[in-house]
Amino acid sequence: MTDDSKFQPAWSEKPPAKKSYRSIFKWGSPDEFKHPSHAWFTMLKEEFGMTDKDFKKPQLEGNEQVEIRQKIKMSPKKIDQIIGIVGKNNVETDDYSRVRYSHGKTVDEAMDLRRNIVRQVPDIVVHPRNKKDVQKIVEFCNQGKVPVYVYGGGSSVTFGLQTPKGGVMLVMGTHMNKLLSVNEINQTAVVQPGMMGPAYEEALNEAPERFDTKLPYTCGHFPQSFEYSSVGGWVVTLGSGQASTYYGDAYHLVVSQEYVTPAGTFKTHDYPGTATGPKINDIMKGSEGAFGILVELTMKIYRYAPENRQRFAYMFPSWEAAVDASREVVQGEFGMPAIFRISDPEETEVGLKLYGIHGTPIDTLVTLRGYKPMERCLCVGTAEGEKGFARHVRDQVAKICKHHGAMTLTGFATMRWEKTRYKEPYMREDLMDYGIIIDTVESGVTWDNLHRLHEGVRAYIKNRPQTICMTHASHFYPQGTNLYFIFILKMIELDEYRKFHKGIIDSILKHGGSISHHHGVGKLFSPFMEKHLGKEQMAVLRALKNHFDPKNIMNPGGHLGLDMDI
Numbered sequence: 001m002t003d004d005s006k007f008q009p010a011w012s013e014k015p016p017a018k019k020s021y022r023s024i025f026k027w028g029s030p031d032e033f034k035h036p037s038h039a040w041f042t043m044l045k046e047e048f049g050m051t052d053k054d055f056k057k058p059q060l061e062g063n064e065q066v067e068i069r070q071k072i073k074m075s076p077k078k079i080d081q082i083i084g085i086v087g088k089n090n091v092e093t094d095d096y097s098r099v100r101y102s103h104g105k106t107v108d109e110a111m112d113l114r115r116n117i118v119r120q121v122p123d124i125v126v127h128p129r130n131k132k133d134v135q136k137i138v139e140f141c142n143q144g145k146v147p148v149y150v151y152g153g154g155s156s157v158t159f160g161l162q163t164p165k166g167g168v169m170l171v172m173g174t175h176m177n178k179l180l181s182v183n184e185i186n187q188t189a190v191v192q193p194g195m196m197g198p199a200y201e202e203a204l205n206e207a208p209e210r211f212d213t214k215l216p217y218t219c220g221h222f223p224q225s226f227e228y229s230s231v232g233g234w235v236v237t238l239g240s241g242q243a244s245t246y247y248g249d250a251y252h253l254v255v256s257q258e259y260v261t262p263a264g265t266f267k268t269h270d271y272p273g274t275a276t277g278p279k280i281n282d283i284m285k286g287s288e289g290a291f292g293i294l295v296e297l298t299m300k301i302y303r304y305a306p307e308n309r310q311r312f313a314y315m316f317p318s319w320e321a322a323v324d325a326s327r328e329v330v331q332g333e334f335g336m337p338a339i340f341r342i343s344d345p346e347e348t349e350v351g352l353k354l355y356g357i358h359g360t361p362i363d364t365l366v367t368l369r370g371y372k373p374m375e376r377c378l379c380v381g382t383a384e385g386e387k388g389f390a391r392h393v394r395d396q397v398a399k400i401c402k403h404h405g406a407m408t409l410t411g412f413a414t415m416r417w418e419k420t421r422y423k424e425p426y427m428r429e430d431l432m433d434y435g436i437i438i439d440t441v442e443s444g445v446t447w448d449n450l451h452r453l454h455e456g457v458r459a460y461i462k463n464r465p466q467t468i469c470m471t472h473a474s475h476f477y478p479q480g481t482n483l484y485f486i487f488i489l490k491m492i493e494l495d496e497y498r499k500f501h502k503g504i505i506d507s508i509l510k511h512g513g514s515i516s517h518h519h520g521v522g523k524l525f526s527p528f529m530e531k532h533l534g535k536e537q538m539a540v541l542r543a544l545k546n547h548f549d550p551k552n553i554m555n556p557g558g559h560l561g562l563d564m565d566i
Helices: 021-025 037-050 076-086 095-100 106-113 133-143 195-207 207-211 231-236 280-285 318-331 345-354 362-368 387-403 412-419 424-433 448-463 492-510 526-533 535-548
Strands: 124-126 147-150 168-171 180-183 188-191 253-259 262-266 293-300 311-317 340-343 377-383 436-446 467-471 482-492
Touching: 021 095, 021 106, 037 345, 037 482, 076 124, 076 133, 095 124, 106 345, 106 424, 133 147, 133 168, 133 253, 133 293, 133 377, 180 195, 180 207, 195 231, 231 293, 253 280, 262 387, 311 387, 311 412, 318 340, 318 377, 318 387, 318 448, 340 345, 345 377, 345 467, 377 387, 377 412, 424 436, 436 448, 436 492, 448 467, 448 482, 448 492, 482 492, 492 526, 526 535
Parallel strands: 124 168, 147 168
Antiparallel strands: 180 188, 188 293, 253 262, 253 293, 311 377, 340 377, 340 467, 436 482, 467 482
16 A cells, blocks of 8 residues: 555544543643644554555544443441541542542553543542541541542642542542642642642742732742643652653752641641751652551742743763763753753654654754764753853853754754654654554663663663554653653553563563663652562561551552562
C-alpha cells in the first residue's frame, strides 16, 4: 500500500462522554487535545512498520459508560455514620465515582479501562469539608478497621490511587482547596492540600489584590502535571517541577505540615531551621498517605517577576558535551538556572519534530554547522529572579555551553518547548487509539554514574525491536541529576507490557539509579523498595508505619512496600 503524504488520522476532537471510561483515563481537560505532528506521524509509521491503513480506525476507545459489579462491602450502618460526619451530599457510592477516584494515569490503568476492566474500587467516596471532618473520619475508620485512601489531583502514574482493600476514598480537592494566607514577612503561604497547581499559582500571582501584599509571588513548582495535580500531592509524592533546579523540589519547598493520623493529629513547626533532633516534617514528606492524611501546609514562596526571565537554548555536538557542560553549570556557584534540560540524541531528533523545528531553516543551519543528527543534543532553559541575577546566570551558562562546543539557538527553541510542555501528555490518547504506547520511567543518578545508567537502561529498552527511547535530564543538583526515559512501542498485551516495564526498573537498579526521582513510589515501585533501600531502612519505615497506623488502615495493600505480605 502506498501512503498518502497528506493523510492524517481522524484524531479524536470529541470530549469523552460523561461517566464513560474514557473520561477517567483521558489526560487533562475533556475538551483539550494535542495531536502528533505530521513529522511525528511519519516517524511512527516508519519505526513500527505501519501504514495509513493502520490509522483508519481507532481501537478500543473506552467510550462505554462505566458499569461495575463490585459490591459495596461496608455495612449500611457504617456508611450512615460517615454520612453523619460529612453530610449526605459528600458521600458517593455510584459506580462512576468509585472508579473515577481510584484510577490514575498509568498505561496499565488506561489499557484496562479501554477494555472496560475495573480491578479495584473503594466502597465509598467521601469529600471531607475541613480538618475536623478528616479527623473524625480517621478516628471512625481506625475504630472499625476500615481502610482509608486519599485522592489529590488524580495524576498519579505509580498506582498511587489503587484501593486493594476497598474502604473509603477521601477526595481532598472538592472542599479543601484554598490558599488560606500569605505571610509576606516570612515569605510563606498556608495552603490546603487539595488546591490544584494553577489555582495556587494564580492566587500567589494575585497576592497584592487578594492578600494585600506589596509584591506578587510564585510557587516555583511546575511539574508537567501542573494543571492536574494538587499541592498536597506534590509534597506527599516528593515531586519535582520543571524549574526545580532554581526553586527546589517539593521536598525543599515545605516549611511545615499538619497531619491527621490514627495515632493523633500534629503540626510541625515552621522554623526555617532547628537543631531539635530528626525532623518529623522531613519524615512525613513522601509518606503518600501511608502514615496519615495531610490536611494543611506552609510552603515557601518566591517573588514573581516574569519580566526578568531570560530564555536560552543550545545545540551540543554530543551527549557527553551536554552532560559535561550541565555539570559545570550547576557546580559553578554563580547561581542556578530555573529550567535547564538536556536531551540525548534520540530525544533531540524526536523533539525537533515535536516542537516544529525539524525541517525549518534553523534545523538546516544547525546541520550545516556540523551538528549531526543522532549525535547532537538539544538544551533548553531559563534563568529567573532579580533582573541582574537572571542575566548573570544566562551569561555564565552561555560561556560554559560555548566552551563545550555548543551553538546558540537563542530563546526560540525554549519558547517552542514552553508552548507544548503541558500539552505533550495529551498525545497519549491519540497514540493508544491506534495501538501505540508511550510511557516513562525516571531515575535519580550521581554525575559519576550517569553515563553507565544512560547506556545500560537504553540498551535494555532498545534491545526490544521497534522501540523508540528518548532520554533527558531536567532536575539538576551539584551532585547529580535525573534521567527521564520515555519509550514508545506498538501496543502489546498487558502482561507482556508489565514484564517489559519491570525489566526497565531492574535495569535501573542494576546500573545504580534510584527507582523513582519525582513521581513517588505508590504500588508500582513498592516491590522494589527493599532491594533499593535495604532491610534496615525499610525496617525504620515500617516502625514509623506501626507507630502512626498500628491497625494498618492508611493506604494499605502494598503502598511504599510497607505491607507487601498483606
